Amino acid sequence: MQRLTKTTLSCAVSVATCLTAASAFAETQITVATVNNGHMIEMQKLTPEFEKANPGIKVKWVTLEEGVLRQNVTQDIANKSGLYDVMTIGMYEAPIWGERGWLREIDTSGDYDANDILPSIRGGLSYDNTMYAAPFYGESSMVMYRKDLVKAAGMEINDRDSWTHIRDVAAAVHDPDNGVYGICLRGKAGWGDNMALMTTIANSFGARWFDENWKPQLESAEWKNAVSFYVDTLSKYGPPGSSSNSFNENLALFNEGKCGMWIDATIAASFVTDPKQSKVHDKVGFAQSPYAVTEKGANWLWAWALGIPAATKNAEAAQTFVRWATSKQYIDLVGQTNGWAAVPTGTRASTYANPKFQQAAVFADAELKAINSANPNDSTMKPSPYVGVQFAAIPEFQAIGTTAGQMVSGALSGTMSVEKALESANRSADRQMRQAGYY
């Protein structure tokens, strides 16, 4: 009996020792869902540096196409599945999910220096003054143009030109016989595709998505003027098939030297000036987005950010990772490893103050100016009840924006008139807002 007790005891001690040893070496594994773009891929490559500095944390990456990412992370967070510990979300999702309690507050204590984050970007990722996602890179929109073609046409492009001047320049450089189109703009249907640009144009024409009582305003004279101008300009001076072009298609056209100018995300500046990607890398100029009757909301504001779902079981490790990936130290690390032209931009004031970055990125000033001039809390000439420049941060907007995008794309391809397109879009928006109980 005594022998049996001894054996049992020694077994128990051995098991306990093994368990203690195992827990001493236990690793927390976090899964990060992200979108496939250059900056995110670089972060993936630099993850071993994070793991070296935090030996108890292992990072697993899931890279997804933007649409699939949105669907997967929404499913995950709404069902509290806990598949992901960190997820890449945009400025549209952060305040909505933060309000619903789906995201954890970002820990900005200690040496994180949250005050260094550009105010507009920080505001766009917050709800009720609490930051629910940490910005990894931010962007606005601006004009990228071919200096050589514009000069040869005897024209000029400056910051905040009027839309009519931009159309005149497009007409002057338009030379389809030689494969050059005056202007390239997004035409592909989608709330984040054509409607991102269309909303900035509409804002500058004095339009707004909703009035103070959340009634859709798509049939207003301002929207009609804006969409008519867009359709007319792009049909006359744009490349054929514009209604199926979005960022990547226009990037390809611009890099091939086929666009006189292109108004799109500031992130494009790093691609069109890259000799490895662009045939016209040394001929590109930048200017602030044009306007019609107001400068308010004339350029968009967007950020890809890292959020931590409330259902994660590894919140502490996730916070550590998010703080590292969005820190000043991380930007320094990228600068030292891959060069200063490759650092994620649009998030921190210290990046733009860095002389090495200023020297490496010819577009730095234009980008910072564009981001600082965008204000998601005051983006329309007439008062509006929503937050967001190129979107309204309400859950219903994705569906409303996508339907409107299809209608505007239809007007651009000539399958319906501008009036008919806006009437259908407004009717659909009205139905959805009514169903959602706004009025």
Added chain:
Amino acid sequence: MKLTQQRKLRTVLTGLFAWTIALALFFPIFWMFITSFKTELQAISVPPSLFFEPTLENFEIVQERSNYLHHAMNSVITSFGSTLIALAIAIPAAYSMAFFPTKKTKDILLWMLSTKMLPAVGVLVPIYILSRDYGLLDSRTGLIIIFTLMNLPIVVWMLFSYFKDLPKEILEAARMDGATPWDEMVKVVMPLSIGAISSTGLLSIVLCWNEAFWSLNLTASEAAPLTAMIASYSSPEGLFWAKLSAASTLACAPIVIFGWFCQKQLVQGLTFGAVK
């Protein structure tokens, strides 16, 4: 024109027509293959270039960024695993429906097929929630179950079509020799139908290998097959066609080679019952 000349002309025209269709079907695969050897700039150039200096850069990037073997192993395990389970269920089911039909057999067959008419997205939420509750999200087991259920109607239908054409006399003879229904299925029907079973299995493997909807929605990192790996190369901001083509070529290669070796069985499987 003589009759023999007319026949020759008809043969040539039929051949030309068949080649045109075959080339049209093969063209996207060919284009994907050559794009994978281009630079991103060459991949988007207009007009597209057929002659260029090939580069292996995209394959290097795919190898560096993705754990190809991990994804390929997931594809192999889920495709073969679900096919084996589907066959294990479908063979007895098809056998029973072919040789011991009841009044409701036709209705059951039609009901099984009708499940394929429902768009997958229609049942996404319930299946996602069930997977979450049973701990099957991002697991190979979860994917095998879904793939099995997804292909079961097709597998049952294909085997049923073949079994019902087998001469009943053979089974009667076996029964006279004292064979039980189980013996009839295992020792008579299955050996006689080995071609049909293998071709049905091959088709099921191909369908599972190419499945993307459930793979993308129910997996993250651990169980993600090759289709999920391909999807990760599409980018909202930046050029990606050459890298995406390289990832697709690597993902397609195993199943194309497998299909090439088994094409005889595949064609036999797809055409049995077509000519009587």
